[in-house]
Amino acid sequence: MAKSQAQVKELLALNIKALRKRCNFSQEKLAEVTSLSSQSISDIEGCRTWVGDKTLENLAKALNVDIYQLFIPINENESNDILYNRLIKLRKEMKEDIDNRLNQFFLSEKSL
Numbered sequence: 001m002a003k004s005q006a007q008v009k010e011l012l013a014l015n016i017k018a019l020r021k022r023c024n025f026s027q028e029k030l031a032e033v034t035s036l037s038s039q040s041i042s043d044i045e046g047c048r049t050w051v052g053d054k055t056l057e058n059l060a061k062a063l064n065v066d067i068y069q070l071f072i073p074i075n076e077n078e079s080n081d082i083l084y085n086r087l088i089k090l091r092k093e094m095k096e097d098i099d100n101r102l103n104q105f106f107l108s109e110k111s112l
Contacts, residue, residue, distance in 0.1 A: 005097060006047075008071065009047050009050060010047050010050070011071060011073065012044070012070055012071060013045050013047045013068050014074075015048065015071070015072075015073075015074055016041075016044055016045055016059060016063070016070075017045045018074050019063040019065060019070075019074070020045075020063065023062075023063055023064065023086070025062075027041040027042055028041075029041070030059075030062060030063075034053065034055070034059055034062050035058065035060040035072040036058070039109075044059075056109065064085070064086055064089075066074065
């Protein structure tokens with residue numbers, strides 16, 4: 001069944017708000033990450049404005065999802081998948097950082 005423009009706008013608003021909260025972002029933080037104003041984020045989440053392609057791109061990137069996922073109703077399993085993927089990414093980044101620091105430490109010890 002086709003959705004009306006108002007329904008799509010509402011779905012987008014709800015998804016952005018839910019994803020923002022799952023990322024532990026305030027509206028101000030999401031605004032900062034996306035180079036939008038806090039008022040713009042508030043207007044998007046409040047269904048008071050529509051967004052262009054570039055804004056959708058920036059929002060999706062900041063929220064760590066593909067653009068199309070902004071238009072699909074979020075259920076609990078998807079929420080868990082998003083959280084799981086973010087945790088895996090964080091673990092990988094932390095491991096790489098620790099490995100780099102250990103390598104630097106051992107290299108500096110050898111040079112003494």
